[in-house]
Amino acid sequence: MYKPDYLLYLKSLCLFQDINHNLLKKIVDASNLYFRETNENIPIHNEQNMIIILTGKVNVHMIESSGLQYKIGNLNSSDVCLPSIFLYTHVNNSIILEVTQSSVYIEVPYLFIKSLSVKEPILKRNILRSLHKNLQSTYEEIFNMMS
Numbered sequence: 001m002y003k004p005d006y007l008l009y010l011k012s013l014c015l016f017q018d019i020n021h022n023l024l025k026k027i028v029d030a031s032n033l034y035f036r037e038t039n040e041n042i043p044i045h046n047e048q049n050m051i052i053i054l055t056g057k058v059n060v061h062m063i064e065s066s067g068l069q070y071k072i073g074n075l076n077s078s079d080v081c082l083p084s085i086f087l088y089t090h091v092n093n094s095i096i097l098e099v100t101q102s103s104v105y106i107e108v109p110y111l112f113i114k115s116l117s118v119k120e121p122i123l124k125r126n127i128l129r130s131l132h133k134n135l136q137s138t139y140e141e142i143f144n145m146m147s
Contacts, residue, residue: 006033006054006106013078015052015130018122027113031106042097044083048110051081056103061096069096080130082110 007028010016016024036042042051042058058075075081075097083095117124 006104009054013052013130015078015080015126016123017126019120019126023116023120023123027108027116028106030112031108033104033106035102035104036099037102038099040099042099042103042105044095044097045107046109047083049083049107050110050113051083051097052106052108053077053079053081054104054106056099056105057101058103058105059098059100061098063094063096074100078130080127082131 007024010024010028016027032045034042036056044051053075055077057077058079058081059071060073060075060081061069062072063069072095081097113123113127117127
C-alpha cells in the first residue's frame with residue numbers, strides 16, 4: 001500500500017482530527033511509510049522523528065547502558081511515539097520498538113511537524129492529546145505490573 005492510500009485513514013486518527021486536507025497532505029508527503037513483520041524491530045532512523053503506528057502492535061523496551069532490557073509500554077494502531085522525549089530523560093539508554101503484530105507505520109520528521117504545529121494550534125492540541133493517551137496507558141500498564 002502507498003502513502004496516499006492512508007490519507008483517509010489518517011484523518012480518523014486523534015492526531016489528525018479536525019485539520020484541513022492540505023495540511024494533512026503536507027504531512028503525508030514529508031513522511032516515510034514502512035511495514036514490519038511480527039518479531040522484527042522498528043529501526044529508529046532518527047531519534048527526532050515522530051513514529052505513528054497505523055496498524056499493528058509494538059512493544060517498547062528500554063535498554064540501560066548496563067545491558068539490562070525491560071518492557072516499558074506498548075503502541076497500538078493510531079499511537080504516537082517520539083523516541084527523543086524518552087531518550088532525553090534517560091541519557092545513556094536506548095529503546096527498541098519490537099513488532100508483536102505485523103505493523104504499518106509512518107515516520108514524520110519532528111522539526112517539520114513542530115514547525116507546522118506552531119502555525120496550526122489544532123495540530124498542536126492533537127499532538128498533546130495523542131502523547132497524553134500514550135503516557136496514560138503506559139502508566140496504567142506499569143501500575144498493573146507492580147500490583
